[in-house]
Amino acid sequence: MVFALTVWSLVVFGITNGINTGGLFTPMWTWLCTRNSWILNKIGELFSCPKCLGFWVAGIVSQFIEGPVTNTWFVDSELASKFDFDTIILVGNMFAGSAACWLLHEWKRDRLV
Numbered sequence: 001m002v003f004a005l006t007v008w009s010l011v012v013f014g015i016t017n018g019i020n021t022g023g024l025f026t027p028m029w030t031w032l033c034t035r036n037s038w039i040l041n042k043i044g045e046l047f048s049c050p051k052c053l054g055f056w057v058a059g060i061v062s063q064f065i066e067g068p069v070t071n072t073w074f075v076d077s078e079l080a081s082k083f084d085f086d087t088i089i090l091v092g093n094m095f096a097g098s099a100a101c102w103l104l105h106e107w108k109r110d111r112l113v
Helices: 002-021 026-033 038-048 050-061 077-082 085-112
Strands: none
Touching: 002 038, 002 050, 002 085, 026 038, 038 050, 050 085
C-alpha cells in the first residue's frame, strides 16, 4: 500500500512538475495568462499553480493507476447503495494528488533555494 501510494504520488508529481516548471509548456501558459479573456487567463493560472494542476492531473492519472483512495474503504453494502462511490473515490484521489503535488513541490523548492 505504501509503495503504491508513493509511486502514484510520484507519477502525479512528475507530470504536474513537468507541465508546471518544464520549459516546454512555459510559453503556452505565459501566453494564456496575458490574454484579455477571463477563461484563458484562468486556464493559464491553472498551469502555473502546482496544487491546481495536480488536482486535475491526479484525476486523469486515477483513471489509469489506482490511487490512494480505493473501493476497499467502502465495504458496507448499505452505504454503497446510497452513494456513487466512483465519483467519491475520484474526487478523493484528486485531492490526494493535489496535496502530494503541493508537498513535493514545496520540498523541491526548499532544496533548490
